[in-house]
Amino acid sequence: MAKKNINEMSFLDHLEDLRWHLIRIVVAVVITATAAFFAKSFIFDFLIFGPAKSNFVTYKILCDLAQNFGMSDSFCFEELPFQIQSRTMAGQFSAHIWTAILAGFVIAFPYILYELWKFISPALHENERKHSRGFIIIASILFFIGVLFGYYIICPLSINFLGSYQVSSQVHNDFDLDSYIGLVRSSVLASGLVFELPILIYFLTKIGLVTPEFLRKYRKYALILVLVVSAIITPPDIASQIIVAIPILILYEVSIYISRIVIRNQRRNEKKHA
Structure with missing residues (x-):
């Protein structure tokens, strides 16, 4: 049966359409989570517990930098002074299950975006869909860069500080x-x-909730918010907070540029149809 035109779909039709998109998302996450479940040694010994080992790549780089610039050698150590333990009967099995689900979500993230985009895109104009075709690729790349940043920067900084x-x-x-x-x-x-x-x-610019002028006007407040977020997700030392704050501030400036492009394209389209 042919899919109805979006203008012919009722509220219940939209809900039914969303339900099938969500079902496919859940199936994708379950499949990737199952694969992650059977890759237990790689997931735990190499990835999860990697930042708890002295030979983790971030510690080596920070140790070399500290020695070359005569700074504190807190990242140069043979072993982190803590142990990890499980104190409940089902603790390790539960951790295995939930970690596999998390890994499944991360791996399936591009497909999740694809399904969400398929649900949203029919409501856009043809030219909007044309200019947004790279959405899934760009959003996935940004997400994976963020995941790598969290894993290689925030995790070791936090584990080293809190563990010591x-x-x-x-x-x-x-x-x-x-x-x-x-x-x-x-x-x-x-x-x-x-x-x-x-x-x-x-997307906030597309629907008129944000403008480049608004983002520039409140840049100083955004800076304060970024520092607060950095303080929350990193250990309470200045160096770690600066390391985390820098890429977020860069993303904010990139967002201003993106917002300006969106507004410029909208005004250009309005002139064409005037």
């Missing part, structure tokens, strides 16, 4: 498995979603 922090030499750090994985998960996902800022600004 002590209020007293009498207190030894033994972290629960869920707590450790939760830090890795939040760092990776938060960074991936934050890097979608240019895409968000693009």
Whole structure:
């Protein structure tokens, strides 16, 4: 049966269409999560626990930089002073399941965007769809860059600081498995979603909620917000916050440029139809 034109679809028809898109998204995540479930050694030993090892690439780079510039050698160590433990019967199995689901979501992210785009795109004009064909590719690239940034920058900075922090030499750090994985998960996902800022600004500009003038006017407030976000998702030291704040500020400036392009194209189209 042929799919109805969007103008002929009722509210219930739209809900039914959305339901099938969501079902396909869930199926894609389940398939990729199943593959991740069976790749347990790679997911946990190499990826999840990678930032907890002294030979992690970020620590090596920061250690070399610190030695070359005569800075603190806090990133030069043989072993991080903490242990990871599971204190519940189903702790490790539960961590395995939820980590596989997270990995499935990350791997399937381009397809998730594709299904959401298929649901949204019929409501756009033909020229809007034409100018937005690279949406899935660009949004996916930004998301994966954010995920890598979270994994290679935020995770090791946080793990090194929090894992080495002590209020007293009498207190030894033994972290629960869920707590450790939760830090890795939040760092990776938060960074991936934050890097979608240019895409968000693009759509907010398209519907008239944001303008380049608005973004420039409130740039100083955005700077404060970025520093607050950096303080939340990183350890409470200035160097880590600056490292995280810099790419977010760059994304904000890119978003202003994108918003300006959208407004310029809208005005050009209005002149053509005037």
